[in-house]
Amino acid sequence: MWQIRVVIPAYAIDIFVFCFGLIIGSFLNVCIVRIPESKSIVMPASACPKCATSIRPYDNIPVISWLILRGKCRACGAPISPMYPAVEMLTALLFFGCYQTFGLTTNALKWATFSALIIVLVFTDFRERILPDVVNYTGFVLGLAFALAIAPNDGTANWIARRAFATPLPTPVVSLGDAFLGAAVGSSLLWLVGEAYFRLRGREGMGLGDVKMMLMVGAFLGLKRTLLTILAGSLLGSVLGMLFILARKKESNYELPFGSFLGMAAVLVVFFGTSVVNWYQSMLMGR
Numbered sequence: 512m513w514q515i516r517v518v519i520p521a522y523a524i525d526i527f528v529f530c531f532g533l534i535i536g537s538f539l540n541v542c543i544v545r546i547p548e549s550k551s552i553v554m555p556a557s558a559c560p561k562c563a564t565s566i567r568p569y570d571n572i573p574v575i576s577w578l579i580l581r582g583k584c585r586a587c588g589a590p591i592s593p594m595y596p597a598v599e600m601l602t603a604l605l606f607f608g609c610y611q612t613f614g615l616t617t618n619a620l621k622w623a624t625f626s627a628l629i630i631v632l633v634f635t636d637f638r639e640r641i642l643p644d645v646v647n648y649t650g651f652v653l654g655l656a657f658a659l660a661i662a663p664n665d666g667t668a669n670w671i672a673r674r675a676f677a678t679p680l681p682t683p684v685v686s687l688g689d690a691f692l693g694a695a696v697g698s699s700l701l702w703l704v705g706e707a708y709f710r711l712r713g714r715e716g717m718g719l720g721d722v723k724m725m726l727m728v729g730a731f732l733g734l735k736r737t738l739l740t741i742l743a744g745s746l747l748g749s750v751l752g753m754l755f756i757l758a759r760k761k762e763s764n765y766e767l768p769f770g771s772f773l774g775m776a777a778v779l780v781v782f783f784g785t786s787v788v789n790w791y792q793s794m795l796m797g798r
């Protein structure tokens with residue numbers, strides 16, 4: 512038997528994953544700008560918001576074009592936001608991180624998808640205080656779909672199933688259980704916090720957007736890492752929020768983009784959350 516073996520050098524895959532991230536990042540920029548304006552993310556092609564000149568393909572290369580043009584439109588010289596290369600670079604780095612951490616696996620695809628969704632939410636919330644429903648709900652459905660394909664690692668659904676049922680449940684059912692648990696507890700917890708804040712302060716402190724965002728985050732992360740995300744997001748929000756208010760000299764009732772902080776926390780939890788959860792559990796066991 513003949514066997515054909517194609518050897519791909521490791522750095523070729525590294526470069527491919529990174530460039531793929533840059534291209535997806537370029538598409539995420541379109542989502543970030545157009546979804547809050549209820550515009551199509553497919554048509555028309557990108558144009559300068561100032562002079563409406565459509566952007567040529569060679570001026571649309573991720574990161575590189577922005578650097579060559581020194582952040583200005585080629586036609587009219589209007590400044591182009593540094594957000595564009597930043598989002599492209601961030602997406603590429605996160606995709607590369609997913610590949611390095613999880614290998615060329617379905618799991619890496621799951622976390623790269625999650626990172627992409629989170630990037631859109633972090634930036635739309637920061638710019639417009641909007642966490643678009645279409646992103647939250649699409650993310651929730653994708654989270655459930657990935658749960659069916661990937662074995663669970665949260666352990667909570669398995670723990671409940673072992674006590675509730677005499678025979679072991681099929682893996683996809685347990686996995687889906689973890690996704691639903693994460694989504695239900697994560698979103699209810701945020702809803703409760705928002706409701707308590709409203710009762711105490713008499714004004715809206717958190718929108719329903721954050722609650723819906725946690726449906727998606729919970730479906731991807733499962734119960735334990737969802738709780739960790741809320742904890743880390745609140746800490747990040749307190750620290751960065753204070754700095755933000757001080758730097759901008761805004762009033763203390765300035766509305767903070769809590770969804771942005773939750774999103775940053777969720778991405779940190781993807782890469783470091785499992786170690787934190789394991790450490791915490793071993794602490795509990797050790798007592």
Ligand SMILES: [Zn+2]
Nearest residue numbers: 559562584587
């Ligand atoms: Zn222009």
